[in-house]
Amino acid sequence: MQLSLSARSLACLLAAACLLGPRAASAGVLPDDRADLMYHYYDGGGVTIDGPSVLVRKKFAEKYAVNASYYVDMVSSASIDVVTRASPYSEQRTQYGFGVEYLRDKVTYAASFSNSKENDYNADTTSFSISQDMFGDLTTVALSFSRGQDDVMRRGASSFREQVDRRIYGIDVSQIASRKLILGLSFETISEEGFLNNPYREVRYCVTSQCLDYDYEFERYPRTRTGNAFAVRGRYYLPYRAALQGDYRWYTDTWDISSHTFEVAYTHPVGERLTLDAHYRFYTQNSADFYSDLFPRQNAQNFLARDKELAAMSSHTVGFGVAYEFRIRGVGFLDKTTVNLRYDRMQFSYDDFRDLRPTGTARPPGTEPLYQFDANVVRLFFSGWF
């Protein structure tokens, strides 16, 4: 039996926000024509995922723009979920997308579609957004709507086929506060309905009342979930030519998860060609109300989850990036090209998810060490403007 990724439950959701998100729209001027080719690599917690990500965008007559994207995750998984209940596996997820934008006066209209496919999960996402500059172009307001429809399948059970229906509504306001400061405010509400859990994952429960041993049963999730995210951010121009950004996001949902995200980022150009970036991000959440690492008995509640994504956890991320701008001789149509390398180190620690991997010494259920792991994330990409 193979366990599928926690990542794949997001394929859907991300397709909307991902490469073609309505956020690409900025009222007033359409973004420059560009092509990006990236190699992405993630290695952490026994999982290795890498692959390409490509995006091309082009505008016409400063009124219309189109974009197309291609993304692949090649997964090699021996994650803690997999290792404790199954055997390591490999799989691939492929995502295609395209979008169009139309600019008229100070309003940009955008529409996009993307499809993500892997052997047991398909996700189709359609998004729309309207963005407008107002109040002397100091304020930009964007409204967005996204609809996702996913098919959830199960390897080894061809009759299993469930759906997820997802709707995301968002408002984003960007405000120029001074010659050096820009502020942003976002609100997004995400509503999902359908089969929201991983069909392979199981929870564990105590077999006896003294809980000397445990056994597994399948997860059971509610069929709806609504989450709200509120975020504020600011970016400030430092006089010696550098930029400092701060972000905060608060998220809550109907599964009782509440989380805070803090991030600071610094950008420092050096000379004409080099740009350095550094950032630190802290994330903390409490667990979902139907989550438990160890249930007291079989069928203890209506809803049962042991997905570490829904556990009480926190993570720290530190990252650095270097971008170098160069001109390729003989390729006249490219105005500007950059090569970029970004490295992030992430550390996850869980307050109520335990590491059940065999250690040699037998531990009573519920006293195993709390799980934590580190991950390395690398992004290497070329961008060309034409």
Add this chain to the structure above:
Amino acid sequence: MSLSGKSGFAALLTGLLALAWPALAIDGAPPAPEFRLASRAGGELSLSGLRGQVVMINFWASWCGPCRQEFPALDEMYRKYKPMGFALVGINVESDKTDAERFLGMQSVSFPILFDPDNRVSGSYGVSAMPTTVLVDRKGHIRWLHRAYKPGDEAEYIAQIRAMLREPS
């Protein structure tokens, strides 16, 4: 650099009206605010010195994409209509000349470039978009105001310039 008495009113008028439309015929043809600015070619250039010609004033900055995009079209217009009594001045609004000089090194133009580093002239003309192009007739009155630039706008400029060139000074 000096400002005429009516410049405040002209600024308010052009500024407020410009909020409405990208290209606007200015009712009442107010006199264009006078200015005298340092020129890139050396010395100074004043608006009153151009009286008798049709004058196009283009407010631009090197950091403004549409401004940079407009330059070749402006240069072509200047070369073609200069013998008929057309003057074009590009007023750079940046507080520091370095980036403008670097841009002009790569994209040279034949029309005069003036510098307005403290933005007094931009203020007197009520510049409310980048780029802003003002068309002044032979008698020194503002006739047309263009906010922003999209490829193809030069056709409108040319039609308005030709009409004004036919007028007596």
Add this chain to the structure above:
Amino acid sequence: MNRSRTLAAALALLALSGCARIEPWVKPYERENLADPIMAWDRDPVSSSYIQHVYESREGARGGTGATGGGCGCN
């Protein structure tokens, strides 16, 4: 319902753009720093959407990461 109230507020905000008589306190010719590419919220969309995907795959929270606006304010 919460959602329709939010949408109504947003549409009202859009409608207010018709009353744009507030004088901008940062003039268009003063936006040099804001137009600098380093002041863009999102310089490399492919890269930033990927790292958001990495976070969202491993955390319970979603959304709220969008950013528009800023820049040179041209046109």
